[in-house]
Amino acid sequence: DSGSVTASPRQQDTEYLCPVQIGSPAQTLPLDFDTGSSDLWVFSTDTPRSEVNGQTVYDASSSSSAKRLSGATWKISYGDGSSSSGIVYLDTVTVGGLTVSRQAVEAAKQVSSSFSRDTSSSGLLGLAFSSINTVSPNQQKTFFDNAMPHLDAPLFTADLKHNADGRYNFGYIDKSAYTGSISYTPVDNSQGFWGFTATVDGTDVTGIADTGTTLIYLPDSIVTSYYSQVSGARYDSSNAGYIFPCGSSMPDFSFNVGGGGGGGGTVTVPGSYVNFAPTDQTGQTCFGGLQSDSSIGISIFGDIALKAAFVVFDGGNKQLGWAAK
Numbered sequence: 001d002s003g004s005v006t007a008s009p010r011q012q013d014t015e016y017l018c019p020v021q022i023g024s025p026a027q028t029l030p031l032d033f034d035t036g037s038s039d040l041w042v043f044s045t046d047t048p049r050s051e052v053n054g055q056t057v058y059d060a061s062s063s064s065s066a067k068r069l070s071g072a073t074w075k076i077s078y079g080d081g082s083s084s085s086g087i088v089y090l091d092t093v094t095v096g097g098l099t100v101s102r103q104a105v106e107a108a109k110q111v112s113s114s115f116s117r118d119t120s121s122s123g124l125l126g127l128a129f130s131s132i133n134t135v136s137p138n139q140q141k142t143f144f145d146n147a148m149p150h151l152d153a154p155l156f157t158a159d160l161k162h163n164a165d166g167r168y169n170f171g172y173i174d175k176s177a178y179t180g181s182i183s184y185t186p187v188d189n190s191q192g193f194w195g196f197t198a199t200v201d202g203t204d205v206t207g208i209a210d211t212g213t214t215l216i217y218l219p220d221s222i223v224t225s226y227y228s229q230v231s232g233a234r235y236d237s238s239n240a241g242y243i244f245p246c247g248s249s250m251p252d253f254s255f256n257v258g259g260g261g262g263g264g265g266t267v268t269v270p271g272s273y274v275n276f277a278p279t280d281q282t283g284q285t286c287f288g289g290l291q292s293d294s295s296i297g298i299s300i301f302g303d304i305a306l307k308a309a310f311v312v313f314d315g316g317n318k319q320l321g322w323a324a325k
């Protein structure tokens, strides 16, 4: 089996949403595919009306294939401080033509305000490792874990784009989607994430490949040396990050993956991607797409990095592949 689904950017590439079919007859919800978490949760008819703000909701009672997973609950909180919790159904889930028949669909009974405010997203589809799924008492598998044994190849690929529709493919590598060769590097999933080590200016950086995080967060030393090349760039505490004059021409940002003997491959993030967005309506000052990880405790290669590459999340061989495009 295989599947292929469009990933549409929202709010200046802040997140990427994909249409997912749930239940019988199919209910299509736009979900944020997140390689940084492992719960498939959705706004539902169980979500208080006061917390629903135009989002499409899942109605288990109108799905003939929905079965309540009795006694199961979930509760999750994310790096940005948002959170949600609720109950669990098993139902049929289809992504880009790839179907999993008994997928844990976590229906929200509560969502935090930032989810209510994000009118374009109906929830998340977690693509990290099932070891960090939050369902209790019996942890549930991700869509990818459930699909893996049926896939032509035990992998999925992420091809996110700046300000344009990209694609997640499951079960195969689309050779027309990238240029040159794919450089692979081992994955450390001990924390449940797609952890890997890259080299930046000769320094090894261990971080995670996270489609659910908008920006790149790296060690201070790397970030300060990057912005030292940009006149007028400075760390601004009110914005809690590096800002600079919007007219600045930003240097490209490169990192090497799969180094060692073969020299590995280099991913180059165009400087224009690092000029993420204006900090206010005046458009004078812009916020950087590369920020320090010092308040996070882990380095994150988020969408700013991922959209500069074609990335293979290989669950069978526990490796990450990076290619230019």
Ligand SMILES: CC(C)C[C@H](NC(=O)C[C@H](O)[C@H](CC1CCCCC1)NC(=O)CC[C@H](O)[C@H](Cc1ccccc1)NC(=O)OC(C)(C)C)C(=O)O
Pocket (backbone or CB within 6 Å): 014, 015, 032, 034, 035, 036, 037, 038, 076, 077, 078, 079, 080, 081, 082, 114, 118, 124, 132, 133, 210, 211, 212, 213, 214, 215
């Ligand atoms: C629960 C654990 C098992 C896993 C958990 N994983 C994470 O927190 C990482 C994961 O990728 C989560 C997934 C996101 C949670 C919030 C909704 C969107 C997805 N990433 C995160 O928690 C990181 C948050 C993102 O970077 C937000 C995302 C966002 C998008 C649109 C609107 C609001 C917020 N972007 C964001 O803040 O963009 C700015 C900086 C430009 C404003 C953890 O480590 O705690």
